[in-house]
Amino acid sequence: MKYGILFSGQGAQFEEMGLDFYQNSPLFKEYIDKASEITSYDLREIFANQGNQLSQTKYVQLAIVAMSVGIYKMLSQALGNQFEVGGMVGLSLGEYSALMASGKLNYQDGMAALKDRAIYMQEDADENPSMMGAAMNPDIEKLEAICAEIADVTIANYNTPKQVVLGGTTIGVKEAMAAIENQGAAKRVVPLKVSGAFHTPLFINSSQKMGKRLENITFENTDTQVISNTTVKPFETEKIAQILEAQIVNPTHFGDCLQYLIDNENINATLEIGPGQTLTKFAKQVDKSLDRHHISSLEDFEKFIEFMKEK
Amino acid sequence: MTEQEVLAKVQEIVVEQLDVEVEDVTLAADIKEDLDADSLDVFEIMNELEDELDIKLEADENVKTIQDVVNYVKKELDNK
Numbered sequence: 001m002k003y004g005i006l007f008s009g010q011g012a013q014f015e016e017m018g019l020d021f022y023q024n025s026p027l028f029k030e031y032i033d034k035a036s037e038i039t040s041y042d043l044r045e046i047f048a049n050q051g052n053q054l055s056q057t058k059y060v061q062l063a064i065v066a067m068s069v070g071i072y073k074m075l076s077q078a079l080g081n082q083f084e085v086g087g088m089v090g091l092s093l094g095e096y097s098a099l100m101a102s103g104k105l106n107y108q109d110g111m112a113a114l115k116d117r118a119i120y121m122q123e124d125a126d127e128n129p130s131m132m133g134a135a136m137n138p139d140i141e142k143l144e145a146i147c148a149e150i151a152d153v154t155i156a157n158y159n160t161p162k163q164v165v166l167g168g169t170t171i172g173v174k175e176a177m178a179a180i181e182n183q184g185a186a187k188r189v190v191p192l193k194v195s196g197a198f199h200t201p202l203f204i205n206s207s208q209k210m211g212k213r214l215e216n217i218t219f220e221n222t223d224t225q226v227i228s229n230t231t232v233k234p235f236e237t238e239k240i241a242q243i244l245e246a247q248i249v250n251p252t253h254f255g256d257c258l259q260y261l262i263d264n265e266n267i268n269a270t271l272e273i274g275p276g277q278t279l280t281k282f283a284k285q286v287d288k289s290l291d292r293h294h295i296s297s298l299e300d301f302e303k304f305i306e307f308m309k310e311k
Numbered sequence: 312m313t314e315q316e317v318l319a320k321v322q323e324i325v326v327e328q329l330d331v332e333v334e335d336v337t338l339a340a341d342i343k344e345d346l347d348a349d350s351l352d353v354f355e356i357m358n359e360l361e362d363e364l365d366i367k368l369e370a371d372e373n374v375k376t377i378q379d380v381v382n383y384v385k386k387e388l389d390n391k
Binding site: 012134136137163187188190192276277278281284292 | 347354358
């Protein structure tokens with residue numbers, strides 16, 4: 001089995017996520033405590049969500065990435081070379097998890113930069129009331145034409161051939177949704193509960209600030225390929241900062257990234273790391289034949305290790 | 312279609328969409344809580360049912376459990 005590792009994005013976070021790992025794995029605990037130290041937040045409190053931290057992008061980004069990196073480290077420790085990885089792809093903030101897991105971005109720099117990314121995006125989200133809608137079974141050409149006609153609405157996520165997400169101002173998206181229904185440009189459009197229309201021009205301020213923020217970070221050239229949501233090609237070391245800046249305001253192409261791994265690396269299995277199973281569901285829509293796994297809890301982790309050891 | 316037949320069809324579609332076992336798709340099962348569906352999954356399931364049974368299902372109908380889905384589908388089939 002050759003795996004594509006998928007790192008979760010925002011959306012499927014859940015209360016107390018990561019705490020089972022924290023309480024049982026010294027290695028995981030080490031990564032979480034380090035993240036808390038780097039960011040001056042208490043990651044355990046964010047995971048516990050007693051103050052609804054997980055519904056704020058400012059905090060949830062850090063929680064998801066720290067949890068994902070922690071799980072990946074546990075996996076490497078448990079399986080070592082037994083685990084053949086063809087490449088990695090993260091969705092949006094999951095790209096930070098992938099860059100850290102692959103060794104291209106060190107944990108200290110990564111978590112510190114992510115803290116700021118999350119703050120910038122929270123600011124833009126608070127300033128620009130925005131909305132997103134998931135278009136199911138889309139006619140991409142019609143959808144793109146509709147977006148071209150309406151101010152402040154763009155396609156933000158090309159998730160799979162069957163699901164595309166639009167984002168923009170609330171007024172713009174509502175107008176787009178009506179047009180989509182009238183023209184039959186999708187089977188349905190479902191409004192999504194998200195903090196902001198990420199990956200649209202509404203986040204230009206975050207993008208510019210992020211560009212500056214990433215300026216002095218050194219990225220390492222490592223063998224594990226990470227496919228960029230923005231360019232649909234492996235991240236080239238010298239261009240990582242530039243791509244991460246552009247990532248915030250440009251659409252993501254998760255489905256195509258996964259297809260890249262299938263076509264170029266011959267992956268036949270996927271393993272999603274992080275809360276939820278969203279990317280695993282996308283993987284199914286991209287290619288049903290992929291052997292799909294996910295690790296979102298300690299129980300999932302133990303099951304996966306057992307599965308790998310049985311081979 | 313009888314209620315039993317509707318249930319069988321719903322189970323078939325839910326198993327396919329959510330990657331769960333048919334034994335998990337009981338009438339009492341809460342689609343989001345017990346079967347781990349997110350809101351988009353629920354829409355996909357409704358889409359499939361619409362296509363297979365040639366009925367129209369409203370997106371914001373309040374369906375929580377499999378029993379709710381079966382009841383709603385049966386109602387729409389009976390009204391056709």
